[in-house]
Amino acid sequence: MSHAPGYWSGNGGVAPExxxxxxxxxxxxxxxxxxxxxxxxLSDEERSGVLxxxxxxxxxxxxxxxNLIPRDNPNDPIRRQVVPRVEETWGSxxxxxxxxxxxxxxxxxxAWCIVIRTGFCFW
Numbered sequence: 001m002s003h004a005p006g007y008w009s010g011n012g013g014v015a016p017e018x019x020x021x022x023x024x025x026x027x028x029x030x031x032x033x034x035x036x037x038x039x040x041x042l043s044d045e046e047r048s049g050v051l052x053x054x055x056x057x058x059x060x061x062x063x064x065x066x067n068l069i070p071r072d073n074p075n076d077p078i079r080r081q082v083v084p085r086v087e088e089t090w091g092s093x094x095x096x097x098x099x100x101x102x103x104x105x106x107x108x109x110x111a112w113c114i115v116i117r118t119g120f121c122f123w
Contacts, residue, residue, distance in 0.1 A: 006067035007039045014063075025062040032059070036083065039066065043074040049084035057084045 008014045008028075018024045033050045036042060036059075042050075050059065061082045069079045098104070 006063075008063050008067075019063075025064055028063050030059070030061045030063075030066050040069060040071045040079070040083075042083070045085045045087065046074060046083050048086040049088055052086060052089040053084040057088060059084065 008019075014024075030036060030039070033047070036046075036050060049057075053059070059082075065078075065082070069082070070076050073079065
């Protein structure tokens with residue numbers, strides 16, 4: 001990962017070793033409306049989307065990926081992937097309560113976890 005602090009270059013920036021550290025990246029994710037507004041100019045649809053998404057949509061963007069988002073273009077494809085818009089909170093009669101089908105394969109006991117096999121390595 002290259003050292004390109006972008007939005008994080010203020011206040012002395014970020015040391016290259018921190019920027020390249022995956023733990024630092026996860027610890028410093030953008031996860032809230034105030035953080036988004038600190039870095040980019042949100043459209044009304046985006047601001048409403050973040051406020052209305054609540055528990056429905058996750059917002060957690062690493063600084064490295066966030067740097068790919070332009071400050072003033074709400075139609076940027078990367079920005080559209082990570083910043084919720086109000087349209088995403090609208091329901092549809094075709095929505096599924098359990099689109100991935102986990103509920104039928106999950107034990108409902110007091111202490112449980114869901115294990116989802118992915119092609120992504122966390123270590």
